[in-house]
Amino acid sequence: MSLVRRIEEAVVQGARSLAALIEATEFPHVEGRSVTFVFQGEAQEVTLQHWIHGLPGSLPFRRLRHSDTWVLQLDVPPRSRMEYKIGVSMFGRGQLVRDPLNKHTARDPFGANSVVYGDGYSPPEWSLEDPEARKGTIEDRHVDSKVFGDWRPIKVYRPARFRQTRRYPLLVVHDGFDYLGFANLQTILDNLIHRHEIPPLIAILTQSSDRMHEYAADPRQADFLVKDLVPQMEQILPLVREPSARAVMGASFGAVSSLAVAWQHPGFFGKLLLQSGSFVFTEIGEHDRGPMFDAVVKFVNEFRRAPGRPAESVFISCGVYESLIYYNRSLVPLLQETGMTVRFREAHDGHNWENWRDRLREGLSYLFPGPLWLVYE
Amino acid sequence: MLSSAILLGPQRHVRIVQPAIDTLAATDDRPVALVSAGWEEREAEDHEFRDHVQRTVINLQVWARVERIFERDRELLTAMRHRHDTLRRVQELYRLRLQGAMEPTRELLRRPGDDQWLAAERHDALVMLQGIDSQHVARVAQVHAEFEQRWLPTERTSVQRERRDLQKKLTDVSCLCIAGGHIAVLLHRLRLFDVLAMHGDRPVIAWSAGAMALCERIVLFHDTPPQGSACAEVMEAGFGLVPDLVALPHAKMRLDAADERNVQLFARRFAPALCVLLDEGARIDWNGSRWSAVPTTNRLTEDGWVEEVGV
Known part of the structure; x- marks a missing residue:
């Protein structure tokens, strides 16, 4: 008997049966591709709100036999992740809430969503704290920026067993504070370095207070990284001063900024890690993404007309549930034609931090392969 | 071939070098020589080892010697x-x-x-x-x-100078300990000075990459690498000072021992050598004619199992 049928029967049998069934079952309930969501509460309408491109943004729950129990069944592919909230409407007033029956949440700078794991998905073990892994350190600093005429807060990640006498590769991270908070970046760097999957490296985590403008291919941001940040860091940190040992990365607008930096200063960064880049372009007419995208579209259009050779290698990832998947796929052949080494990875996931977290092992080890096969401590 | 050697798993958490020294050099209170060249620039950071073995330790500084040679002999x-x-x-x-x-x-x-x-x-x-x-x-x-x-590396002045010094340092030690780390760095630097030949027939205790270096063949392996294929490969011949054994350090992390076919293939490919899993706590002793192991030391079988090495 299907789970929905069992819930319906429990509703008929009464509150105790229903409570027992709900108590004994994990929700959302995943069975192969089928996922069952349940919501209990007074409402006139209950919907599942998600951010999967191509699906209606609001999927209605079905009320069971005039009760306050609502169900929804969805087809969710194996090994996928879907973030969502539940919309509860009553007398014309709606409220978005996290699923009270779901223990899994995903945080981002705006709060948190509920998240359902498709069959076979679990957060990768290399993204979780490993007591065996030696820990790197994070130091708060700031960079004086001639370009912006102010100073910028940064965080410096030094790997475990850091030595001033050794020279390290450099990873510059857009939205770096968010990568720490929402994508476990420090834990992941610690783990990958501990496992020799990447070499010990120094990461500079940057954060903009006006990212929607500064990351939208603003030439000042490119100059800030190339003329302010990296030279100042090279003065105080033992960095390998070669493009092949420098990477810049980011997600969403951060990926746009990373590509724009590499395009405006070709060859300065040898490696790019671009996650769910907002690479919106128009071949004909105007775009429909709103004024916030004007500068992005202008840059991407120009880039597509004359890409040059911005770096040596690039790792690109994007979720197939994102509206940006088309733009990211379109970028791949273009980058390949420049002669860059390109790896593109799609995931059954959306535009969110855990998607970006889950791709970091492959992306970082692709750009910075570690001595995994040769070191046995 | 050595007349006595002990191969161990990683020493980070379960340190068992000291009892191994007691086995091979119990009545010999001369210093212990250490090669930690596999640690590269951290070679000299051997204080934990010194605290553990409770004996005088002479770090041979093989890595630093080669760096010095490189500075002089471009x-x-x-x-x-x-x-x-x-x-x-x-x-x-x-x-x-x-x-x-x-x-x-x-x-x-x-x-x-x-x-x-x-x-x-x-x-x-x-x-x-x-x-x-x-x-x-x-x-x-x-x-x-x-x-x-x-x-002719051994005839070069820069190398000879370091070799002479090493020879002197090795004259009066009870046994040689070889730590793990980067296997290629360790192997090639040991080979440049022919350290093991200098040490002669005295006991050797080696762990992780150090153990790999003593074997006839060095097998690199990882069943779940983030890039590329998971295909174990031979790097090159080791010093071949202990026979019929392939040392597989950190096997718990690197080897998919639950996959019977994988284990079968590994064991059969390298047979008749014994594929020994050198995880923490593992110890296998060579007495010049046969192997013996502590009970927690495992090997791969040609049937696809992981089982204790036994005696």
């Missing part, structure tokens, strides 16, 4: 870099052919049944793999032989 540095590039190329070419042969062999092992035709194909596929491995070992040996013939 010609040798260039030649060694060139050899390094050649070895990488030889390894890449070997890997191409190896990967082509691995998947069909895996598939043959996966196929159900045990009839004579399947058995014959399995046998021949394994022989082919072993042939590819042996040819690779021979090619790498050729690279080293050509390097040594052309550059």
